[in-house]
Amino acid sequence: MSARTSQLTVASPAELENAITSYIVQGYAVEQRTGGGATLRRPKQLNVPIVVISAVLCIIPLVIYLIVYALQSDDVVILTVAGAGGAPDAAGTPTASASGAAAALPAAAVPEGWYPDPGDPSRNRWWDGSTWTEHVG
Numbered sequence: 001m002s003a004r005t006s007q008l009t010v011a012s013p014a015e016l017e018n019a020i021t022s023y024i025v026q027g028y029a030v031e032q033r034t035g036g037g038a039t040l041r042r043p044k045q046l047n048v049p050i051v052v053i054s055a056v057l058c059i060i061p062l063v064i065y066l067i068v069y070a071l072q073s074d075d076v077v078i079l080t081v082a083g084a085g086g087a088p089d090a091a092g093t094p095t096a097s098a099s100g101a102a103a104a105l106p107a108a109a110v111p112e113g114w115y116p117d118p119g120d121p122s123r124n125r126w127w128d129g130s131t132w133t134e135h136v137g
Contacts, residue, residue, distance in 0.1 A: 003041070003074040009082050018131065019079050024118045025110040025127055028077060037080035044072045 010016050013035075020030065020038050028040035046069060054062035110127065114137060117125035126135040 003076045005076045005078065007078045007080070009080050011082050013081055016079055016081050021118060021127075021132060022110060023077055023079075025115050028075070030118075037078065040077045040079070042075045044069070044074055 008019065010019055016038065020033075020040065023040045023042075024030070026042070028042045030038055031041050032039040047065075050065055051062060054065055110129065112127055112129040114124040115127050117123050117136060118132070119125075124137045126133045126137075
């Protein structure tokens with residue numbers, strides 16, 4: 001099944017960085033990044049506790065859940081800076097020009113806390129609710 005793809009345009013490289021960070025905190029991984037944009041992907045995930053509980057209680061809910069899981073797709077977000085040239089398509093290939101009017105970024109109210117550092121996933125960095133800080137752990 002193909003991935004659900006959203007394409008968003010931001011006004012500046014600073015907004016691009018904030019949008020990328022926001023999506024990383026939500027579980028997306030950067031697949032491709034250029035000066036004018038980025039492609040991020042969040043793969044679908046099998047919920048193991050639901051599978052185990054369904055198997056214990058009844059096989060029918062398990063079959064239903066597995067059918068629903070099979071019909072799901074990964075989420076892909078393509079971010080571009082307005083006027084920065086071609087926006088990459090879902091495969092990460094640059095296209096001739098960015099599409100349409102700028103779309104509003106989703107309100108991602110990500111709570112402050114320690115999250116994997118977008119620059120070095122082997123360590124954690126403090127997210128203050130709106131931006132990454134210099135604090136690493």
